[in-house]
Amino acid sequence: MFKIFWVTNEQDPLEKESMDIEVTHKEEDIDQEEMGQIALDIIDWPDYLYIIAPIAWVLYEDLDISLKKTVLTIKWKRPKPKEFFIDGVVVKNSECFWWPFIRNIILPENLWLDKIKAYMENNLLTITIPKLKFNSKSIKINKVEI
Numbered sequence: 001m002f003k004i005f006w007v008t009n010e011q012d013p014l015e016k017e018s019m020d021i022e023v024t025h026k027e028e029d030i031d032q033e034e035m036g037q038i039a040l041d042i043i044d045w046p047d048y049l050y051i052i053a054p055i056a057w058v059l060y061e062d063l064d065i066s067l068k069k070t071v072l073t074i075k076w077k078r079p080k081p082k083e084f085f086i087d088g089v090v091v092k093n094s095e096c097f098w099w100p101f102i103r104n105i106i107l108p109e110n111l112w113l114d115k116i117k118a119y120m121e122n123n124l125l126t127i128t129i130p131k132l133k134f135n136s137k138s139i140k141i142n143k144v145e146i
Contacts, residue, residue: 036097051127060120075102
């Protein structure tokens with residue numbers, strides 16, 4: 001389950017109060033030729049993996065974030081604004097992408113996937129995934145006498 005966080009002044013996004021969001025696991029095929037790709041940055045910190053994506057004109061309720069094994073998928077559909085549908089309007093230039101967006105991210109296996117958290121602030125989606133921590137120790141090698 002993902003968490004969406006409200007904006008606070010705290011440094012650690014994992015400490016913010018959150019609302020649970022249902023994460024769906026879908027098996028349907030997606031025709032990615034008809035979908036736009038969202039840009040994102042992946043930042044590898046010592047304790048966390050951060051995924052940051054600027055997502056304009058979308059409410060967090062409209063985002064579909066899902067996880068299947070180690071593939072994280074972010075998708076949504078950005079509708080055209082009402083100004084496109086007014087009678088007599090002629091679109092002179094159309095560079096914005098108004099169709100569905102999708103982005104699949106293959107995650108490394110050293111992440112604590114049960115602790116994924118996400119929040120939105122100023123149209124910026126940030127997903128934090130803590131890394132698994134393993135104890136390390138030296139192993140003494142004993143000599144075997146034959």
